Amino acid sequence: xxxxxxxxxxxxxxxxxxxxxxxxxxxxxxxxxxxxxxxxxxxxxxxxxxxxxxxxxxxxxxxxxxxxxxxxxxxxxxxxxxxxxxxxxxxxxxxxxxxxxxxxxxxxxxxxxxxxxxxxxxxxxxxxxxxxxxxxxxxxxxxxxxxxxxxxxxxxxxxxxxxxxxxxxxxxxxxxxxxxxxxxxxxxxxxxxxxxxxxxxxxxxxxxxxxxxxxxxxxxxxxxxxxxxxxxxxxxxxxxxxxxxxxxxxxxxxxxxxxxxxxxxxxxxxxxxxxxxxxxxxxxxxxxxxxxxxxxxxxxxxxxxxxxxxxxxxxxxxxxxxxxxxxxxxxxxxxxxxxxxxxxxxxxxxxxxxxxxxxxxxxxxxxxxxxxxxxxxxxxxxxxxxxxxxxxxxxxxxxxxxxxxxxxxxxxxxxxxxxxxxxxxxxxxxxxxxxxxxxxxxxxxxxxxxxxxxxxxxxxxxxxxxxxxxxxxxxxxxxxxxxxxxxxxxxxxxxxxxxxxxxxxxx
Amino acid sequence: xxxxxxxxxxxxxxxxxxxxxxxxxxxxxxxxxxxxxxxxxxxxxxxxxxxxxxxxxxxxxxxxxxxxxxxxxxxxxxxxxxxxxxxxxxxxxxxxxxxxxxxxxxxxxxxxxxxxxxxxxxxxxxxxxxxxxxxxxxxxxxxxxxxxxxxxxxxxxxxxxxxxxxxxxxxxxxxxxxxxxxxxxxxxxxxxxxxxxxxxxxxxxxxxxxxxxxxxxxxxxxxxxxxxxxxxxxxxxxxxxxxxxxxxxxxxxxxxxxxxxxxxxxxxxxxxxxxxxxxxxxxxxxxxxxxxxxxxxxxxxxxxxxxxxxxxxxxxxxxxxxxxxxxxxxxxxxxxxxxxxxxxxxxxxxxxxxxxxxxxxxxxxxxxxxxxxxxxxxxxxxxxxxxxxxxxxxxxxxxxxxxxxxxxxxxxxxxxxxxxxxxxxxxxxxxxxxxxxxxxxxxxxxxxxxxxxxxxxxxxxxxxxxxxxxxxxxxxxxxxxxxxxxxxx
Numbered sequence: 001x002x003x004x005x006x007x008x009x010x011x012x013x014x015x016x017x018x019x020x021x022x023x024x025x026x027x028x029x030x031x032x033x034x035x036x037x038x039x040x041x042x043x044x045x046x047x048x049x050x051x052x053x054x055x056x057x058x059x060x061x062x063x064x065x066x067x068x069x070x071x072x073x074x075x076x077x078x079x080x081x082x083x084x085x086x087x088x089x090x091x092x093x094x095x096x097x098x099x100x101x102x103x104x105x106x107x108x109x110x111x112x113x114x115x116x117x118x119x120x121x122x123x124x125x126x127x128x129x130x131x132x133x134x135x136x137x138x139x140x141x142x143x144x145x146x147x148x149x150x151x152x153x154x155x156x157x158x159x160x161x162x163x164x165x166x167x168x169x170x171x172x173x174x175x176x177x178x179x180x181x182x183x184x185x186x187x188x189x190x191x192x193x194x195x196x197x198x199x200x201x202x203x204x205x206x207x208x209x210x211x212x213x214x215x216x217x218x219x220x221x222x223x224x225x226x227x228x229x230x231x232x233x234x235x236x237x238x239x240x241x242x243x244x245x246x247x248x249x250x251x252x253x254x255x256x257x258x259x260x261x262x263x264x265x266x267x268x269x270x271x272x273x274x275x276x277x278x279x280x281x282x283x284x285x286x287x288x289x290x291x292x293x294x295x296x297x298x299x300x301x302x303x304x305x306x307x308x309x310x311x312x313x314x315x316x317x318x319x320x321x322x323x324x325x326x327x328x329x330x331x332x333x334x335x336x337x338x339x340x341x342x343x344x345x346x347x348x349x350x351x352x353x354x355x356x357x358x359x360x361x362x363x364x365x366x367x368x369x370x371x372x373x374x375x376x377x378x379x380x381x382x383x384x385x386x387x388x389x390x391x392x393x394x395x396x397x398x399x400x401x402x403x404x405x406x407x408x409x410x411x412x413x414x415x416x417x418x419x420x421x422x423x424x425x426x427x428x429x430x431x432x433x434x435x436x437x438x439x440x441x442x443x444x445x446x447x448x449x450x451x452x453x454x455x456x457x458x459x460x461x462x463x464x465x466x467x468x469x470x471x472x473x474x475x476x477x478x479x480x481x482x483x484x485x486x487x488x489x490x491x492x493x494x495x496x497x498x499x500x501x502x503x504x505x506x507x
Numbered sequence: 508x509x510x511x512x513x514x515x516x517x518x519x520x521x522x523x524x525x526x527x528x529x530x531x532x533x534x535x536x537x538x539x540x541x542x543x544x545x546x547x548x549x550x551x552x553x554x555x556x557x558x559x560x561x562x563x564x565x566x567x568x569x570x571x572x573x574x575x576x577x578x579x580x581x582x583x584x585x586x587x588x589x590x591x592x593x594x595x596x597x598x599x600x601x602x603x604x605x606x607x608x609x610x611x612x613x614x615x616x617x618x619x620x621x622x623x624x625x626x627x628x629x630x631x632x633x634x635x636x637x638x639x640x641x642x643x644x645x646x647x648x649x650x651x652x653x654x655x656x657x658x659x660x661x662x663x664x665x666x667x668x669x670x671x672x673x674x675x676x677x678x679x680x681x682x683x684x685x686x687x688x689x690x691x692x693x694x695x696x697x698x699x700x701x702x703x704x705x706x707x708x709x710x711x712x713x714x715x716x717x718x719x720x721x722x723x724x725x726x727x728x729x730x731x732x733x734x735x736x737x738x739x740x741x742x743x744x745x746x747x748x749x750x751x752x753x754x755x756x757x758x759x760x761x762x763x764x765x766x767x768x769x770x771x772x773x774x775x776x777x778x779x780x781x782x783x784x785x786x787x788x789x790x791x792x793x794x795x796x797x798x799x800x801x802x803x804x805x806x807x808x809x810x811x812x813x814x815x816x817x818x819x820x821x822x823x824x825x826x827x828x829x830x831x832x833x834x835x836x837x838x839x840x841x842x843x844x845x846x847x848x849x850x851x852x853x854x855x856x857x858x859x860x861x862x863x864x865x866x867x868x869x870x871x872x873x874x875x876x877x878x879x880x881x882x883x884x885x886x887x888x889x890x891x892x893x894x895x896x897x898x899x900x901x902x903x904x905x906x907x908x909x910x911x912x913x914x915x916x917x918x919x920x921x922x923x924x925x926x927x928x929x930x931x932x933x934x935x936x937x938x939x940x941x942x943x944x945x946x947x948x949x950x951x952x953x954x955x956x957x958x959x960x961x962x963x964x965x966x967x968x969x970x971x972x973x974x975x976x977x978x979x980x981x982x983x984x985x986x987x988x989x990x991x992x993x994x995x996x
Binding site: 014016019053055056058059063064066067070085086087088090091096098099101103104180188191192193195196198199200202204207209221222225226228229232268269270271277278279280365367372376378380381382383384385386387388391392394395397398399400403404405407408409410422423424425426427428429430431434437440441442443444445448 | 525562564565568594595596597599600605607608610612613689697700701704705707708709711713716718730731734735737738741777778779780786787788789863874876881885886887889890891892893894895896897900901903904906907908909912913914916917918919931932933934935936937938939940941943946949950951952953954955957958961962965966
């Protein structure tokens with residue numbers, strides 16, 4: 001039955017329904033209404049899935065989605081318009097531009113930690129770009145998935161954006177269908193399988209994966225504030241955030257202070273008993289609970305460590321002096337365990353980070369601009385936030401995505417639109433001026449070739465409107481300044497002018 | 508360790524030293540590449556002539572000239588391209604530094620093709636070098652002499668550890684694909700493209716695939732048919748039809764079919780004389796296998812012009828086929844040869860339907876004076892690129908992204924697009940450790956009041972550009988007022 005839905009979505013896309021910008025704007029407005037009208041339902045679903053507090057859901061997911069929709073509504077006309085590009089002598093009288101085209105049918109595979117954000121944010125871009133979309137939310141966030149399937153057809157076009165539920169086998173079957181782009185958020189191991197399946201159909205992919213995001217705390221920064229921010233980023237959603245600071249790197253001399261500051265912050269945020277705090281989440285299920293608890297085996301935490309399997313509760317936990325070969329340091333934790341690894345200095349930290357796979361995010365807490373710059377230069381990661389955590393995610397003008405094992409492709413704001421569009425090169429000539437073309441036709445000889453060479457070698461000239469306006473305004477300002485200079489020189493050379501403007505000047 | 512493994516390991520080691528990152532290094536390597544092209548023009552041309560029977564002048568025109576231009580552009584613009592790119596901020600980040608930092612990916616694998624061996628192998632290399640990567644270059648083994656020349660010349664001019672040339676056939680390529688790269692750039696056909704992407708998936712390596720397809724060419728009955736056919740004939744028979752963006756087949760109304768055939772015949776004579784086999788400007792099919800493949804397509808279609816061939820010379824005459832049906836053999840795969848089928852269609856509607864039935868092509872050509880018709884084709888079809896009233900030229904505009912969509916490929920390059928395709932665009936947000944008070948609204952314990960503030964700050968948009976302009980205007984007005992007041996005293 002789902003395959004019919006996929007087929008139907010493709011047919012409706014081919015009918016051209018999504019081409020009109022009005023249609024896309026309408027759909028985006030409907031999505032916006034869904035988020036605002038159904039906020040309570042969404043919060044309830046998330047509380048049942050992952051025990052997320054009613055404030056964290058809007059803060060972490062819904063406001064972000066609303067923001068993306070708002071931006072798309074505002075900018076869609078601009079994004080979708082053909083973009084003229086620089087021309088050269090050869091194409092001087094031609095129309096040269098890039099046309100933004102929908103790709104077709106996009107498959108969006110979501111995950112369970114922020115089920116609404118990771119499915120709806122790509123969906124905003126897919127709709128804006130004029131595509132149809134099949135949405136496959138994660139089966140682990142059961143209540144959210146069911147709610148999504150119930151709500152989406154009530155607000156959006158029923159044919160173009162079907163929601164398909166199911167587990168691994170359903171996803172595998174979906175991947176056998178043909179799509180024009182696959183947008184996957186999840187783990188690297190499944191990412192490989194998704195890309196392999198996409199290869200059979202030559203389908204481009206965007207993979208938002210994960211990794212161990214390092215967090216370096218310099219000994220000379222404001223440690224209290226740094227730890228406050230790190231604590232927030234780590235324990236929000238019970239550590240189940242792809243860009244959560246996975247582990248801390250710091251020098252041994254500040255390790256004690258770091259532990260203390262984190263302990264105090266945990267107390268401030270969640271109280272003496274985080275289990276009873278309405279703001280502290282739970283692990284998604286038993287399997288992940290066991291996985292995270294296993295990571296801690298053999299290490300005594302300095303903060304937290306308590307757990308309750310019946311509730312999938314793990315206390316905010318900090319471990320210090322963690323060795324690099326421990327299990328904790330081998331895989332992405334995705335849980336509320338914060339290991340601290342000591343390094344001798346920033347160079348040591350850089351070396352440590354570069355020895356490992358490229359992470360999705362890198363965090364640096366340091367007041368020294370030069371040192372920060374060096375650390376950014378000498379490492380690589382999907383994104384960087386300095387002196388805070390996770391905030392680069394919230395700015396839609398920054399491309400959000402991984403590199404290497406942490407993913408490929410990026411999105412947010414206009415980047416989603418571009419990612420899910422085809423940028424088609426268009427060159428429109430006229431059938432006149434054939435004489436210009438004569439040099440390229442055979443029979444070829446050196447003289448002709450030289451002429452073609454000359455034409456082809458001309459630099460690109462930006463003949464766009466913006467440049468023209470810039471050129472004119474700069475000329476006017478330059479002229480104005482020149483006149484002013486002349487006037488000043490004339491006055492300075494003592495010219496006696498009886499014009500009434502200057503009367504006051506000599507008084 | 509196999510030869511391929513060694514080359515890749517050496518390239519990675521060289522990349523890890525960081526020497527490919529400095530702008531001076533990149534520009535130096537690009538200049539060396541430029542010198543290679545100008546100093547060794549003769550050897551390059553001789554090799555291509557042996558492989559594809561292209562004349563020296565044609566080689567310059569279609570291969571090395573484009574490369575020289577790309578190198579010049581890269582050298583001129585590298586500083587701008589590689590610089591951090593500031594982006595728009597919001598209220599929350601108003602006092603922060605926000606930018607996108609282009610970074611090298613690491614080691615790029617470039618697999619070239621045989622039809623324009625220098626163009627399709629070196630153009631991606633230019634982008635790779637400009638972006639600060641190391642690159643393993645695997646030229647196509649099908650153009651035997653050119654691969655050899657490339658293997659000799661490249662290490663003589665550019666860093667041989669960072670940019671090794673690994674030549675070989677299918678098994679060497681498979682061995683290469685087992686190694687880990689940070690990007691794979693492949694030019695070739697869709698079948699192998701799938702294999703490459705599958706191999707890349709094992710390492711989560713992003714790919715750029717420049718593939719092919721059947722590029723349709725619609726000729727409107729109301730256009731200047733003589734000029735249109737001239738341009739189509741040029742686009743088709745250059746390099747003996749072995750161009751990924753050659754117009755593969757013509758769609759036109761039956762009423763103009765005869766005229767089209769007549770005009771193309773005229774152009775063929777004009778370009779390649781009565782006997783193209785003796786004309787130095789007419790190329791050859793690359794090898795026997797492709798020769799046989801193309802000749803087999805003639806079976807079930809009517810030859811209107813040409814059709815003769817010489818297997819010993821891998822020569823196929825410039826050929827036009829008429830009244831071809833969509834089921835014909837010649838319409839089942841990309842021709843990549845000098846056969847030009849004409850499919851009669853009742854009009855634009857049928858043409859669009861036929862085009863959309865097939866896979867998305869690499870290029871789409873339309874010849875018409877009617878802007879509305881061009882707009883319709885633009886809106887109702889999709890292709891890598893679209894060119895109206897000429898062929899192939901969009902390839903030479905480096906401000907246009909060159910690439911396919913769907914079966915014709917993924918990713919794009921040329922000019923700045925090559926640089927961006929082979930870079931990682933890293934989002935950077937630099938904050939300070941002060942103003943911690945602002946952050947309180949995100950920390951637990953949560954209250955609805957805090958949430959209200961968060962909502963305000965995130966969702967309230969401020970057009971900073973407009974405010975800046977208004978502020979400037981206010982200052983100017985203030986200054987003007989002060990000055991006038993003083994003078995009018």
